[in-house]
Amino acid sequence: MHKLYNIKAIIICSALAITSIQLKAQEKDSVYIGKQINPDTLHINKIPGRFFNTDKNKSTAAISTVGGDVLNHTPSPTITNSLFGLLPGLNVKLNSGEPGFEKADLNVRGIGSYGFTNGNGYNVATIFVDGFEVSQDYFNYISASEIESVSVLKDAAALATFGMKGANGVIWITTKRGKIGKSTITFQARSGLQSPIGINKPLNSFDFANLYNQAKSNDNGRVWTPTYSAAQLQSYQDGTGTNVDWFGETLTSNAPYSDANLIFSGGDNTAKYNVVFDYANSQGLLNVANTDTTSNEKFGRYNLRANLDFNLGSIFEASVDLNGRLEDRKSPNYSTSTLFSDLYNYPSNIYSPYDNVNNTNFSGTALFPNNPIASIKGLGWKSSRTRFLQGNFALKEKLDFLTKGLYLKETLSFNSYDLGTYNKTRSYARYFGGSTTTTAQNTPIQASVLGASGQFDLRQFTTTLGYDADFGKSSLNSALNYHQYMYAGDGLFGYRVNYQNISGRVNYGFNDRYVAEFGFSYFGSDAYAEGNRFHFYPTISGAWIISNEDFLKDNVIVNNFKLRASAGKSATDLSGGPGSYASGGRYLYQQFYGSSGTFYTGNGTAAGNGNLTPLFLANPNIGPEESLKYNVGTDITLFKSLSITLDAYVDKRSGILTQDNSFPSSFGNYTYFDNIGKMTNKGLEVSTTYSGKASRVGYQIFGMVSLNKNKIDFQSEIPPAFAYNARTGRPFGTQIGLVSDGFYQLEDFNSDGTLKAGLPTPLFGAIQPGDLKYKDLDGNGKIDGLDVTDIGKSYLPTTNYSFGGTVDFKGFDLSVLFQGVTGNSINLIGSSFLQAQNIAFVDNGNAFAIAQGAWAYYPAQGIDTRATATYPRLTTNANANNYGTSSSFWIKDGDFLRIRNMELGYNFNKLVNSKLRLQKLRLFVNAINPVTWSKIMDDYNLDPEFNSGYPTVKSYTAGLIATF
Numbered sequence: 001m002h003k004l005y006n007i008k009a010i011i012i013c014s015a016l017a018i019t020s021i022q023l024k025a026q027e028k029d030s031v032y033i034g035k036q037i038n039p040d041t042l043h044i045n046k047i048p049g050r051f052f053n054t055d056k057n058k059s060t061a062a063i064s065t066v067g068g069d070v071l072n073h074t075p076s077p078t079i080t081n082s083l084f085g086l087l088p089g090l091n092v093k094l095n096s097g098e099p100g101f102e103k104a105d106l107n108v109r110g111i112g113s114y115g116f117t118n119g120n121g122y123n124v125a126t127i128f129v130d131g132f133e134v135s136q137d138y139f140n141y142i143s144a145s146e147i148e149s150v151s152v153l154k155d156a157a158a159l160a161t162f163g164m165k166g167a168n169g170v171i172w173i174t175t176k177r178g179k180i181g182k183s184t185i186t187f188q189a190r191s192g193l194q195s196p197i198g199i200n201k202p203l204n205s206f207d208f209a210n211l212y213n214q215a216k217s218n219d220n221g222r223v224w225t226p227t228y229s230a231a232q233l234q235s236y237q238d239g240t241g242t243n244v245d246w247f248g249e250t251l252t253s254n255a256p257y258s259d260a261n262l263i264f265s266g267g268d269n270t271a272k273y274n275v276v277f278d279y280a281n282s283q284g285l286l287n288v289a290n291t292d293t294t295s296n297e298k299f300g301r302y303n304l305r306a307n308l309d310f311n312l313g314s315i316f317e318a319s320v321d322l323n324g325r326l327e328d329r330k331s332p333n334y335s336t337s338t339l340f341s342d343l344y345n346y347p348s349n350i351y352s353p354y355d356n357v358n359n360t361n362f363s364g365t366a367l368f369p370n371n372p373i374a375s376i377k378g379l380g381w382k383s384s385r386t387r388f389l390q391g392n393f394a395l396k397e398k399l400d401f402l403t404k405g406l407y408l409k410e411t412l413s414f415n416s417y418d419l420g421t422y423n424k425t426r427s428y429a430r431y432f433g434g435s436t437t438t439t440a441q442n443t444p445i446q447a448s449v450l451g452a453s454g455q456f457d458l459r460q461f462t463t464t465l466g467y468d469a470d471f472g473k474s475s476l477n478s479a480l481n482y483h484q485y486m487y488a489g490d491g492l493f494g495y496r497v498n499y500q501n502i503s504g505r506v507n508y509g510f511n512d513r514y515v516a517e518f519g520f521s522y523f524g525s526d527a528y529a530e531g532n533r534f535h536f537y538p539t540i541s542g543a544w545i546i547s548n549e550d551f552l553k554d555n556v557i558v559n560n561f562k563l564r565a566s567a568g569k570s571a572t573d574l575s576g577g578p579g580s581y582a583s584g585g586r587y588l589y590q591q592f593y594g595s596s597g598t599f600y601t602g603n604g605t606a607a608g609n610g611n612l613t614p615l616f617l618a619n620p621n622i623g624p625e626e627s628l629k630y631n632v633g634t635d636i637t638l639f640k641s642l643s644i645t646l647d648a649y650v651d652k653r654s655g656i657l658t659q660d661n662s663f664p665s666s667f668g669n670y671t672y673f674d675n676i677g678k679m680t681n682k683g684l685e686v687s688t689t690y691s692g693k694a695s696r697v698g699y700q701i702f703g704m705v706s707l708n709k710n711k712i713d714f715q716s717e718i719p720p721a722f723a724y725n726a727r728t729g730r731p732f733g734t735q736i737g738l739v740s741d742g743f744y745q746l747e748d749f750n751s752d753g754t755l756k757a758g759l760p761t762p763l764f765g766a767i768q769p770g771d772l773k774y775k776d777l778d779g780n781g782k783i784d785g786l787d788v789t790d791i792g793k794s795y796l797p798t799t800n801y802s803f804g805g806t807v808d809f810k811g812f813d814l815s816v817l818f819q820g821v822t823g824n825s826i827n828l829i830g831s832s833f834l835q836a837q838n839i840a841f842v843d844n845g846n847a848f849a850i851a852q853g854a855w856a857y858y859p860a861q862g863i864d865t866r867a868t869a870t871y872p873r874l875t876t877n878a879n880a881n882n883y884g885t886s887s888s889f890w891i892k893d894g895d896f897l898r899i900r901n902m903e904l905g906y907n908f909n910k911l912v913n914s915k916l917r918l919q920k921l922r923l924f925v926n927a928i929n930p931v932t933w934s935k936i937m938d939d940y941n942l943d944p945e946f947n948s949g950y951p952t953v954k955s956y957t958a959g960l961i962a963t964f
Contacts, residue, residue, distance in 0.1 A: 054477060058509045060517045060541035060564050061158035062631050062647045062685075064088050068147030068176065073815075073903055074928060075190055075259060075957045077280040077301050078140050080104040081928075083150065084900045085802025085819035088645070088685045088704045090152045090171075094929075094945040095120065097194065097953030098336055099282040100299035100329040103140040108169025109154055109649065110708035111796055112681040114715065114732045115625055115656040116574040120947060121733060121795065124574060125152075126165040129173045130321060130392055132413040132460050133165065133485060138388055139173070141327060143278040145188065145261040146305045148174045155631035155649060156568030157541035160519025161481065161503035164535070166570030167627035167653070175321070176265070177307045178274040183266030184919065190926070190959025191258040196251070196285060196951035197929060200837050200941040202846040205243040205349035206236035214856050214863070215841050215874035218770070224858050242349045249353055250343060250372045255283045255296075257955060271310050278303040285951070288332065288376045293424065293445050295381035297336070300328040314398070321392040330383040333425050334375040340949025342372050344836035347846050355431035364430025365437050367844060371430070378428035380445055383421065384453075390415045405469040411462045418455035423448040456489040473511040480504040495586070498526045499573070515543040525573040529589040529620045539568025560637035567631075571624040588657075588673050591618040616671035623675055628652040644688045651681040661718045678713035679732065696809060703803035725788050733794030735825050737886030738787055739775040743855050743869055744768070764880040770855035770873025772882050772889055792891035795830075798823030802900075811907045820897035826936060826944065828890040829883060833949055837942070838890070839883050841876045850940055896934035896944040902927045920963040929954040 054061075064087040074082035080103045084092045093105040107122040118124050127139045151172040153159055159166035203211070210233065213226035235241030259280035267273055284297025303325045310318045332339075351363040353373040362374035371378075392413045399406040426445045430438045466479040481504060487497040503521040517540070524534035546552055547561040596613045600606035633647035656677025687704035712728050720726045727736065746769050750756055753768065760776035762783035777787040804817040828838040828850075840851035853870030856863050872882045872889075905924035913921055929952070934944045943952050 054507055057512070057545060057562075058475070058477075058507060058515050058543070059157075060507075060515055060543045060566060061153070062089070062155040062564070062566070062633055062649070063151050063153055063158050064090065065149050065151040067149050068144055071147060071150065072144040072188075073926065074144070074901060075192065075257060075926060075955055075959075076102070076928070077259070077282055077299060078103045079142050079144055079147070079150075080106060080140055082144055085704070085804075085817055087150070087152050088647075088687045088706055089154045089169075091122075091706070091708075091797070091800050093120070093122075093947075094952050095947045096950045097196065097285075098948075098950035099284050099297045100327065101336075101950075102282075102953075103136075106171065108152055108171070109651070109683060109706075110681055110798075111710055111732050111794075112168065112627065112651045113572075113625060113653050113656050113677075113679055114712060115653075115658075115677065116572070123168040125169040125171050126162065127171045127173070130175055131411065131462070132392065132415075134390075134415065135417070135458075137386075138390075138415070138417070139171070141301050141303075141325065142173065143259075143261065143276070143280065143301070143303050145263060145278050146175050146276050146303065146323075148176045150174075155541075155566045155633075155647070156539040156570065156629040157517060157519065157564075157566035157631070159570050159629070160517075160537075160539035160541075160568055161501075161505055161521050162570060163501050163503065163521030163523025163537050164499065164525055164571040164573040164624050165501075165523075166521075166537075167572035167625060168574075175305060175307060176263075176274045176276070177309060178265050178267040178272030180267050180269065180272065183264070185964040186263040186265070186920075186961065187261070187964075188959065188961045189258075189260040190924075190957045191256070192926075192955055192957025193254040194257050194282065194285075194953040194955040195254040197932065197954050198937060198941055198943045199247055199251075199951055200848060201245070201247050202344065202348065202837075202848050203851075204236070204245075205241060205347070206233060207852065208347050208349060208847050209233055209236060211847050211851055211854065211874055212841060212876075214854065214858070215876050217858065218768070218856075218873050218875050219877055222768070222857070224861060236349065242352055244348050244350075244352060246343050246346055246348065246372050250287055250339075250376065251285045252287050255285050255953075257282045257957065267309070269311060271308065273306070273308050275306045276303065278305075284331070285953075286332065286376050293380060293426070294377050295330045295332060295383075297332075298328070298330040300326075302326045302328075315401075317396040317398070319392070319394045321390075321394075323388070323390040325388040327386040327388075328383070329386075330381060332376040333379040333382045333423060334370075337949050338370070339372060339375055341832065341836065342370050342375065344833065344949075345844075345846050346372065351432060355434065361431040362428050363432055364440075365432050369430055369438055369440075374428050374430075378426070380423065380425040382423040382425075385420045385422075387418050387420075388415070403467070405467050407466050407468075409462075409464045409466070411464075413458075413460040415458040415460075416456070417458075419453050421448075421451040421453055454490070456487060458488075459486045460484065475509040477507040478505065496526075497586075500524045511548075513545050513548045515545070517541045519568070521570075523571070525624065527573045527586050528623055532589075532621065532623055535571065535624060535626075537569040537571060539566065539570075541566035541568070557638055558636070559640050560635060560643075562635045564633040564635070565631065567629065569626060569628055571626045573624045588616070588622045589618055589620045592616065616673065619672065619674055621675075622657070622673065623655060625653060625655045625657060625675065625677075628654070641692055642688070642690045645686070647685045649683055649685075653677075653679040653681070658716050661716050674716075676714065676716055679710060680713055681708070681710040683708035698808045699805065701803075701805040703801070705799065705801040707799055709798055725786065730790055731794050731798075733796050734790045735792035735794070735827060735886070735891050736788055737791045737888065737891075738783065739777065739789065739791060740887045740889035741773045741775045743872060744771050744773050745866060746857065748773075762881055764885055767881050768873070769857070770869070771879070772872050772887060774887060791886070791888035792825035792827070793823055795824055795826065795894070797821035797894065811909060813903075813905050813907070815901070815903050816899060817901040818897060819900045820895070820933075822895045824894040825891050826894040826942075827886065828892060828940070828942075829886075830890075833946070834942075835883075838940075840874055842878060842883065847874075892936050892940070894936060894944050896932060896937070898929055898933075899927070899931045900929060902930065918962055918964060920961065922961040923958075924960070925956070925958045927954070927956050930956070 066086045071082040089109050091107040096102050105120050105122045108125045111123055127134050153170040153172055209228035213228055216227050217224045236243055261278040264275040280301045282299050286296045288294050288296050290296055305323045308320045346368055350368045355361040355363045362371050362378055364371045394411040396409040424445050424447045427440055427443045429436050429440055429442045462483045464479050464481045469476050483501040485499045489495055501523045505519040507517045509515045519539040521537045543562055543564045545562045547558055552558055592615045593612055594615045595610040597611045598608045600608055629651050631649040636644045655675035657673055658677035660672045660674045684707045689702040691700040710731050715728050717728055760781050760783050774783045799822040802819040806815040829835045837848050838850055840847040855869035855873045856865050903924055903926045905922055908921040936942050936944050
């Protein structure tokens with residue numbers, strides 16, 4: 001007999017800016033809404049934060065939170081790929097699908113500073129796990145099964161106690177702990193396949209040769225002089241000529257993925273425990289077997305986490321958290337980046353993979369020496385093992401015997417990392433036409449010794465004195481904390497980082513209507529000179545719970561209505577490692593020296609001697625970059641089913657570490673950094689959710705959007721000739737270059753090949769019909785650097801959005817999550833991988849479909865694209881006018897929309913579970929990134945999130961969850 005449920009879904013966004021579902025059911029059976037949302041996980045009554053959790057009704061902060069059970073629906077070894085579209089204010093960008101390196105870029109509320117960024121141009125948020133700072137690498141491969149919640153702390157109120165770790169936002173992870181109740185064992189396993197989202201393959205040999213004939217003729221004064229004869233073209237068409245699909249030969253269409261976890265949880269009034277064993281394995285797309293001498297790309301992750309809590313009487317509480325993780329990586333002994341560079345650059349007609357019928361001799365030439373097949377099969381393999389160990393030990397003393405609500409808590413954290421390597425290597429001879437073409441020879445496989453290539457130790461200590469009390473209509477939560485951080489890296493480039501932080505928070509509430517909070521941090525970092533290491537960062541915030549006022553208290557429409565506001569200071573001391581002076585490294589108050597240039601001594605034949613010179617000029621006044629943050633927000637619940645959360649913010653940065661270009665040349669050719677940069681970053685975040693039930697069908701729809709805009713206020717640029725040349729006053733990352741104005745036509749030239757009078761002369765080398773034409777913005781009759789202006793948006797999107805829904809019926813549930821971005825531009829020649837796909841033939845390069853739109857005029861051969869050309873004339877020579885100069889011609893919209901996650905599941909009812917002696921059994925199938933809508937993908941077959949050689953992937957998995 002089916003049971004009917006009367007479910008009321010109360011959606012509460014409050015300051016959390018999340019969807020938190022409170023389920024009321026007449027029956028006590030487990031209820032699943034959409035993606036198997038666990039109400040115990042997501043119905044968060046406390047807002048996570050430093051020192052003490054705040055009742056969400058009393059929160060004054062802008063914090064977005066998602067439960068770990070939701071993240072667990074994304075099958076990926078890295079937790080970062082589970083965060084798309086779930087947290088307002090957190091921007092997530094996919095980077096690669098390479099096993100062991102597939103982590104996404106994370107950014108909180110856009111780019112607030114042009115200062116220190118990661119390799120992909122994103123400001124780096126600080127990450128804390130269970131109250132302690134961890135490295136990005138540690139966070140990347142935490143498993144979702146370990147996580148209770150992930151929170152993004154965004155405004156001054158949320159970041160009040162983080163000092164120099166708060167300017168770029170904080171990602172706060174809480175791991176699962178045991179609860180009082182019956183012990184449970186939960187097992188999950190899933191398995192599936194991953195495949196590339198999109199690969200832009202080069203042209204086949206026939207199309208390549210036809211375009212190459214055009215390019216060589218263009219280089220010969222537009223006189224038709226084909227390199228490939230009609231017979232050769234015919235051989236490419238009929239299959240007798242060489243025509244190798246290097247991508248097809250080197251890659252497979254899919255690769256296996258699997259993961260599993262086993263969780264033991266339970267406890268009583270004396271002790272609670274939660275122990276997680278987790279495993280994940282992914283294999284790459286390379287077409288190579290796993291043997292003693294060859295290996296595909298492989299990644300294995302093994303996690304163990306045990307969280308133990310002890311109640312030691314009326315005064316003492318203790319906890320012990322232990323975590324260990326192994327990450328095994330194995331791949332061919334050839335750089336993945338170089339392999340994909342070869343795949344993009346090697347034409348289809350250079351040679352076959354093997355030079356003999358027995359497939360024992362790899363082909364190769366001096367011009368194209370790195371046969372992609374040989375690179376993955378003929379060089380052996382390399383492997384590494386990364387080990388993380390972490391232990392947190394806490395003791396809390398409840399001092400109620402002194403004053404009720406007073407407590408003291410001490411916590412120690414130890415975190416260590418080491419990386420070991422082991423390789424088996426060999427080399428291979430290159431053959432062409434039966435003869436070797438290079439000096440490389442076939443050598444037997446040779447094993448290396450075990451090596452250690454890096455390690456660090458991280459120790460942290462905190463002590464907190466807190467006091468919580470209620471006085472009639474008033475409530476008080478307060479804490480004072482001391483935190484010490486000590487990092488020591490070993491090895492040639494090892495260095496130490498130390499900081500201390502004295503901070504506190506006081507939250508006062510009155511009559512469940514009015515809340516005021518003050519927070520501060522007195523933070524000191526060893527990145528700066530003595531006397532300039534400690535700085536003070538205060539924050540104030542408040543909230544008004546309007547729905548608790550008498551005029552709204554019993555309103556049937558407005559169930560929750562709160563206004564929030566905050567203002568305060570934070571900072572960042574991120575600046576890279578010691579000596580990374582080119583980007584503003586750490587310890588710039590000290591003078592660093594290095595070799596630069598040569599001087600000669602001696603008579604007759606002079607001997608060269610290296611110079612020792614300052615790498616930059618020390619600045620003893622260097623200090624942290626500071627952030628002044630303002631935020632206003634509101635949380636509204638209507639009709640007990642519709643929730644809306646809105647936040648507006650401004651982030652004013654000052655003291656951005658900047659190379660000072662204001663010094664005259666007489667000062668000397670030295671680099672000097674100072675805290676002189678300024679930026680403004682502002683935005684708006686909106687999230688909404690609606691839940692309900694129609695007959696036996698439960699449903700939920702949701703959406704969120706984050707709008708962000710920044711501007712460089714001051715950057716110490718060399719004064720530009722014209723305002724439109726400047727980067728100051730524009731958004732960070734704005735594409736700068738020349739404005740394209742079509743192609744030069746035959747009628748633009750005199751009979752001697754010179755430009756006709758009245759046309760501006762480009763200063764980038766000789767031009768001819770079919771080359772790109774540019775606008776002369778300053779009207780001086782020349783096309784030069786003075787005509788540079790903004791030609792496109794930043795590579796960073798201004799809008800991130802997501803939407804989706806869930807439906808459940810009789811145990812079945814279906815969910816879908818869409819996520820997309822708008823307001824960013826992609827430069828088709830902005831990286832080496834993009835250049836390889838969009839610049840034809842130069843440097844013996846390849847040709848792709850984009851080149852088939854090239855300008856050409858050879859009427860005798862039936863070729864005339866003058867009126868329809870979408871690409872400049874082809875050439876085999878370097879061409880600074882077309883490719884060596886950034887221009888609007890290459891700038892394309894980077895907007896896209898993706899289905900990030902789809903899942904169909906079935907939850908067996910209580911009768912079936914009882915027969916199987918289970919508490920819960922769920923079967924499901926899942927798809928990640930199955931569909932993408934993107935103009936740049938439609939037009940150029942480029943993934944809009946493409947960042948490196950290895951393609952991004954989509955996956956399809958099936959699995960089960962059983963709780964005993």
